[in-house]
Amino acid sequence: MNPLLRFLFYAVFIRLIVLIVLGLNVRHRERLPKAGPAIIVANHNSHLDTMVLMSLFPLSLLPKLHPVAAVDYFLTSRLFSWFAMEVVGILPIKRTVSRGDDNPLAPCNQALSDGRLLIVFPEGSRGEPEQMQSFKGGIARLAESNPAVPVIPVFLHGLGKALPKGETILVPFFCDVFVGEPLPWTGDRRSYMRQLDERMRQLAAEGNFPAWE
Amino acid sequence: MIQFQVSPHVVWSLGGLYAILVVAFAWVVMLRWRAPEKDRTELVQRIRSWWLIVSIFTLVIIMSRNVSVAFFAFVSFLALKEYLSIVPTRRADRRVLFWAYLSIPVQYYWVAQAWYGMFIIFIPVYVFLLLPMRMVIVGETKEFLRAAGTLHWGIMTMVFGISHIAYLLVLPEANNPSAGAAGLVLFLVFLTEFNDVAQYLWGKMLGRKKIIPKVSPNKTWEGFLGAMVTTTLLSVLLAEWLTPMTWMVAIAAGLLISNAGFIGDVTISALKRDIGLKDSGNMLPGHGGILDRIDSLTYTAPLFFHFTYYLYY
Numbered sequence: 001m002n003p004l005l006r007f008l009f010y011a012v013f014i015r016l017i018v019l020i021v022l023g024l025n026v027r028h029r030e031r032l033p034k035a036g037p038a039i040i041v042a043n044h045n046s047h048l049d050t051m052v053l054m055s056l057f058p059l060s061l062l063p064k065l066h067p068v069a070a071v072d073y074f075l076t077s078r079l080f081s082w083f084a085m086e087v088v089g090i091l092p093i094k095r096t097v098s099r100g101d102d103n104p105l106a107p108c109n110q111a112l113s114d115g116r117l118l119i120v121f122p123e124g125s126r127g128e129p130e131q132m133q134s135f136k137g138g139i140a141r142l143a144e145s146n147p148a149v150p151v152i153p154v155f156l157h158g159l160g161k162a163l164p165k166g167e168t169i170l171v172p173f174f175c176d177v178f179v180g181e182p183l184p185w186t187g188d189r190r191s192y193m194r195q196l197d198e199r200m201r202q203l204a205a206e207g208n209f210p211a212w213e
Numbered sequence: 214m215i216q217f218q219v220s221p222h223v224v225w226s227l228g229g230l231y232a233i234l235v236v237a238f239a240w241v242v243m244l245r246w247r248a249p250e251k252d253r254t255e256l257v258q259r260i261r262s263w264w265l266i267v268s269i270f271t272l273v274i275i276m277s278r279n280v281s282v283a284f285f286a287f288v289s290f291l292a293l294k295e296y297l298s299i300v301p302t303r304r305a306d307r308r309v310l311f312w313a314y315l316s317i318p319v320q321y322y323w324v325a326q327a328w329y330g331m332f333i334i335f336i337p338v339y340v341f342l343l344l345p346m347r348m349v350i351v352g353e354t355k356e357f358l359r360a361a362g363t364l365h366w367g368i369m370t371m372v373f374g375i376s377h378i379a380y381l382l383v384l385p386e387a388n389n390p391s392a393g394a395a396g397l398v399l400f401l402v403f404l405t406e407f408n409d410v411a412q413y414l415w416g417k418m419l420g421r422k423k424i425i426p427k428v429s430p431n432k433t434w435e436g437f438l439g440a441m442v443t444t445t446l447l448s449v450l451l452a453e454w455l456t457p458m459t460w461m462v463a464i465a466a467g468l469l470i471s472n473a474g475f476i477g478d479v480t481i482s483a484l485k486r487d488i489g490l491k492d493s494g495n496m497l498p499g500h501g502g503i504l505d506r507i508d509s510l511t512y513t514a515p516l517f518f519h520f521t522y523y524l525y526y
Contacts, residue, residue: 023294025495025502129304158298161307171311172290174298174494208489210301 002086003063009087011059018055021172022048022162027206028179031152032056036064036115039151041139043132043200044121045160050088052159052175053119066091067119068108091118105142112146122196129160130212132204135196140189150182153196155203161212178203219275222392222454226399227274230267234260258498266497266506270402274395278382279325281398285379286321291503292371293317295494299485300367303360305353312347313368316340320376327383336373341365370511377518378402378510388525389457396455397521404451404467405513408444408474415439429482437475444471457525469520470513477512481505 018024033040040053050067057065069090075081084090091111094104103109108118120142122135143151158175180203186192237260244253273284297310316336323332345361378398386393416436424432448467452458458466481504485493494502 023291023494023496027495161302161304164307167307169308169311171307172294172297172314174294210488212302212304 001063001089005087006089007059007062010054010062014051015055017170018048018052018175021170022052022159023172023174024052024055024177025174026056026177026179029056031179031181033117033150033152033182035061036117037112037146037149038117039112039139039142039146039149040117040119040154041135041151041196041200042119042121042154042156043204044123044126045129045131045156046126046163046165048159048163048170048175049121049126049156050119052156052177053154056177057117061117064116065089065119066111066116068093068121070095070124072096091116095124105138105145108142109145112149126160126165129164130157130209131160132200135193135200137189137193139196140192143183143185143192144189147185151185151196152182153180153199153203154178155180155200155206157204157207157209176207176209178206219395220392223274223395223399226396226403226451226455227271230271230403234264234267237263259500262497262500274399278394281382282321282325282379285324285375286317288503288507289317289321289372289375290314291496292375292507293367295496295502295504296367296371297364299488299490299493300363301488302363303353303356305351306348306360306364309344309347309351309364313340313344313364316368317372320372321379324376324379324383327380329380332376332380336368340368344368374511374515375507377514381518381521384522384526391453391457392455400448400451400455401470401513401517402510404444404448404470405474405509407447408440408471409478409509411440411443412436412475412478415443425479428486429479432475432479440475441468441471444474456521458521462524466517466520469516473512473516474509477509480512481508 042049042053050069054062054065054067067088067090069084069088069092071092071094074084074090075092085092091107093107097104108120111118120139122139123133124136125133127133139151143149155178156175157178158173161171162173162175163170180199183192183196183199186195241253241257241260244251269284273281276284293314297313302310320332320335323335344364348357348361378401381397381401382394384394384397389396392399412432413436415438416431416433419435419439420431420433422434423430424434424437445464445467448470449460449463452460452463452466456463456466481493485491485504492501493504496502497506500506
């Protein structure tokens, strides 16, 4: 990571876009963790999701804050991977695992034990704008290996309209951010996934959003 | 950038605004002292947001003309963005909405140029004709009429309507010798917001008969009429300082602002009720979103503008 470039990128460029061009309606901001380690879990519709979540935290936490992102998407071309690693500061993980590989979540476990805050999108990809897909199970494994780390679900709405997958022009829309209560580890993965799913659905239901079609 | 030749009348009126805020603050302190257990978060937030709004407004009034015009363009941008974020829009129209946003810099460019003819027809004629054409190019016909209507209503109120405040700033100074262009803006915005607050206060004190319960259950006849009287009185007092109006014209202006402000308020309330929202956002703590604050201005700005323009320019 290049701390200076990263600071300028998030403190100036991203805040300008997130706070002025887009604008946030944040509910329950006080539920956000004040320090690491923590896992932020959110639904995923746009590249802006990461930028909005990063902007929710004070700049003093920036050096410890990392979006978890897929190696196969972000580390392809040289320029793009330089940008993702040095400026955005992603924590790269492998989406597909072949036999004999190490635990793909090992870098996340390591980062959490270093007291870092991770942003995770368990849907795995951005998908269709403003539609939530089912969460993949990796998040339950992560919570299982780190039962003491708070997992905070966050529901995002509006960014799939502002900059959906496959579009290059940003159209300004307010973004709604609903922060949920931390979800404690339940003891087994299946019930954990069910509860996380339920939490996200409750958060989504706090808004009364017309369908985007 | 700062314009030092702001008329003393404008400075004194701004001072009066701060005096009102100080009184409001003292009143809250007294309420707290008398009954400390009651929750007054919303009232406190509301007054705190007023301090912010008045401070920004002061800066805008004393800044140079182009900076002030740019500020109102920004207000239009925030309002249109809030509007387009709460109303249902079609996925197919994403790029059309981008064009709709572009109407803001163009409209305010005409204002900055003081090109009246273009300012007054650009949105009602050109944008009105252009955007449906752009929608047809996209080719989605399902809900076409609803989408075109929604979009045009938004641009007319949030961009065209609000830009009338900015146009007051570029009117010739000579026609309003007592306070110049800034005097008219101050007069319009202050009376509109004062009328909102007066409606609320009169309604709290005396409110009994609901005026339009299906749209806005908190509005009462007592609030509406009380505010009409106080706003009109204040209009007469301020008109001599800030505008070229005689006292008789000022009575008409006061009545116009009070009535139009009420209609603007309930029109946006009807919109929010249709969508199922209480507030349009949470940008201004205690008030809601920006639409909750400028709702009355969407009506008073164009109407007061034409009233003054017809009589004095």
